[in-house]
Amino acid sequence: xxxxxxxxxxxxxxxxxxxxxxxxxxxxxxxxxxxxxxxxxxxxxxxxxxxxxxxxxxxxxxxxxxxxxxxxxxxxxxxxxxxxxxxxxxxxxxxxxxxxxxxxxxxxxxxxxxxxxxxxxxxxxxxxxxxxxxxxxxxxxxxxxxxxxxxxxxxxxxxxxxxxxxxxxxxxxxxxxxxxxxxxxxxxxxxxxxxxxxxxxxxxxxxxxxxxxxxxxxxxxxxxxxxxxxx
Amino acid sequence: xxxxxxxxxxxxxxxxxxxxxxxxxxxxxxxxxxxxxxxxxxxxxxxxxxxxxxxxxxxxxxxxxxxxxxxxxxxxxxxxxxxxxxxxxxxxxxxxxxxxxxxxxxxxxxxxxxxxxxxxxxxxxxxxxxxxxxxxxxxxxxxxxxxxxxxxxxxxxxxxxxxxxxxxxxxxxxxxxxxxxxxxxxxxxxxxxxxxxxxxxxxxxxxxxxxxxxxxxxxxxxxxxxxxxxx
DNA sequence: CCGACGAATTGAGCAACCCTCATATTGTAT
DNA sequence: ATACAATATGAGGGTTGCTCAATTCGTCGG
Numbered sequence: 001x002x003x004x005x006x007x008x009x010x011x012x013x014x015x016x017x018x019x020x021x022x023x024x025x026x027x028x029x030x031x032x033x034x035x036x037x038x039x040x041x042x043x044x045x046x047x048x049x050x051x052x053x054x055x056x057x058x059x060x061x062x063x064x065x066x067x068x069x070x071x072x073x074x075x076x077x078x079x080x081x082x083x084x085x086x087x088x089x090x091x092x093x094x095x096x097x098x099x100x101x102x103x104x105x106x107x108x109x110x111x112x113x114x115x116x117x118x119x120x121x122x123x124x125x126x127x128x129x130x131x132x133x134x135x136x137x138x139x140x141x142x143x144x145x146x147x148x149x150x151x152x153x154x155x156x157x158x159x160x161x162x163x164x165x166x167x168x169x170x171x172x173x174x175x176x177x178x179x180x181x182x183x184x185x186x187x188x189x190x191x192x193x194x195x196x197x198x199x200x201x202x203x204x205x206x207x208x209x210x211x212x213x214x215x216x217x218x219x220x221x222x223x224x225x226x227x228x229x230x231x
Numbered sequence: 232x233x234x235x236x237x238x239x240x241x242x243x244x245x246x247x248x249x250x251x252x253x254x255x256x257x258x259x260x261x262x263x264x265x266x267x268x269x270x271x272x273x274x275x276x277x278x279x280x281x282x283x284x285x286x287x288x289x290x291x292x293x294x295x296x297x298x299x300x301x302x303x304x305x306x307x308x309x310x311x312x313x314x315x316x317x318x319x320x321x322x323x324x325x326x327x328x329x330x331x332x333x334x335x336x337x338x339x340x341x342x343x344x345x346x347x348x349x350x351x352x353x354x355x356x357x358x359x360x361x362x363x364x365x366x367x368x369x370x371x372x373x374x375x376x377x378x379x380x381x382x383x384x385x386x387x388x389x390x391x392x393x394x395x396x397x398x399x400x401x402x403x404x405x406x407x408x409x410x411x412x413x414x415x416x417x418x419x420x421x422x423x424x425x426x427x428x429x430x431x432x433x434x435x436x437x438x439x440x441x442x443x444x445x446x447x448x449x450x451x452x453x454x455x456x457x458x459x460x461x462x
Numbered sequence: 463c464c465g466a467c468g469a470a471t472t473g474a475g476c477a478a479c480c481c482t483c484a485t486a487t488t489g490t491a492t
Numbered sequence: 493a494t495a496c497a498a499t500a501t502g503a504g505g506g507t508t509g510c511t512c513a514a515t516t517c518g519t520c521g522g
Contacts (some may be wrong), residue, residue, distance in 0.1 A: 034355075035353070035355050037354070037355070038355065115353060118353060119350070119353035122266070122346060122349060122350035122353065123266075123268070124265075124266050124268070124269065157426075158422060158426065160407060160419075161404065161422060161423050161426045161427075162426075163403075163407075164400055164403035164404040164406075164407055164423065165396070165400045165403075165404075165426070165427065165430060167403055168399035168400040168401070168402055168403030168404070169395055169396045169399040169400055170399070171399055171403075172394075172395035172396075172398055172399030172402075173392065173395040173396075173399070175395075176391060176394075176395055188391075191389060191392060192392050192395065195388075195389065195392045195393075195396070195434055196392075196396065198433055198434050199396060199430035199431065199433055199434050200430065201433075202429055202430055202432075202433030202434075203426055203429050203430050203433075224457065224458065227458055227461075228457070228458075228461065
């Protein structure tokens with residue numbers, strides 16, 4: 001009759017999701033400890049409390065399982081990034097800085113998991129290259145487009161290049177920070193952010209002098225002329 | 232008697248070096264075709280014309296062999312980078328742009344091999360993480376220091392952050408370029424370089440207003456003088 | 463409550479492959 | 493010519509990702 005008795009009040013769907021979570025959790029631990037190569041499928045199965053064969057009912061192969069671990073994490077990060085931007089002042093520059101700080105901070109605190117993510121980039125997958133990062137990147141696009149709409153950022157600026165600049169620089173800066181001792185880390189991060197903001201704003205706000213200087217000069221000159229005309 | 236007969240006029244040293252080269256050449260081909268995982272030691276041995284066990288007399292293990300392939304390549308690249316800078320005009324800005332263009336170009340043309348190099352970053356090596364890139368990075372340091380010495384670049388600028396910015400941005404920009412169709416690639420590269428130069432110069436040349444303001448002041452002074460002359 | 467059928471799970475076994483090491487070959491000095 | 497060291501070989505050991513025939517579990521109709 002459609003509805004039937006379930007063990008411990010769980011639906012079939014719930015039980016399957018629970019198992020999936022158990023597997024992903026076990027896999028995350030194992031991958032964090034040994035990387036893609038170091039982790040053993042047998043060990044993951046044991047930790048998850050399932051047989052080795054069961055893993056292959058849920059995920060096609062080892063790297064597919066790691067993809068699931070990484071994708072879940074990027075999902076969390078995307079939500080957090082949106083939140084970080086929304087909590088900043090309602091000003092494109094402030095939002096951009098908030099996102100920059102959020103991302104660099106992430107690279108330092110979440111490095112082990114992000115390293116897994118990056119390493120996956122270089123694994124020749126059997127399946128089409130997935131892009132769990134796409135949604136995350138959209139957070140930046142939103143900030144930049146909003147700045148352009150408000151007239152604070154130049155519409156000339158190519159968002160694609162700025163994406164590369166922000167994420168590229170920060171990935172490298174994060175790695176540099178990790179090489180430093182704990183106490184120098186914050187200083188280096190702050191410095192990287194300041195520098196990167198200067199750089200990005202130079203692109204986003206375009207040349208400032210030409211737009212302001214002529215204006216100032218023109219008005220000054222005309223004032224002088226008016227004075228000259230008086231005499 | 233110290234000097235002894237050699238087959239085909241080769242010294243022992245020469246024969247060993249020749250074998251090493253044969254192995255590295257075979258390994259490069261194999262790794263380019265299948266990556267670290269896809270390449271088979273048995274196949275590399277066959278291509279190099281040696282037995283599988285011989286590989287392990289020259290290199291500790293598979294990733295150590297790949298390291299050798301990649302290190303050799305970075306060595307070539309470093310020489311070429313120095314050359315690119317030296318052939319540019321004797322001007323720090325021009326040299327920086329030459330290096331930027333050289334590096335981005337590299338990322339597009341040499342991508343398969345550079346991808347191997349990057350993937351190696353994420354292989355938990357049994358040995359201390361090697362840094363074949365160190366010498367390459369020094370090329371940038373040289374350009375920036377020279378600019379500072381000549382007073383063209385601000386000494387305030389932190390070279391470490393600029394390193395992250397240049398190489399980080401370019402790695403990402405190179406990847407973006409590879410996703411584009413052949414005909415749009417050059418345009419995108421040129422655009423990335425222009426943008427990146429704007430960004431870096433904003434950092435390297437510091438705030439520009441102070442250098443222009445005096446001009447405003449000069450003209451103001453002259454205006455006042457004209458007014459004074461009237462009375 | 464029973465029996466039966468499909469879905470889900472298991473884990474022993476297979477195949478692939480890196481690396482070792484006992485043996486063989488080559489080179490050199492006396 | 494002989495002994496000895498250096499170098500090379502490749503069959504076999506050991507590990508591990510993945511498959512699939514056998515088994516258990518969950519859900520129905522009767």
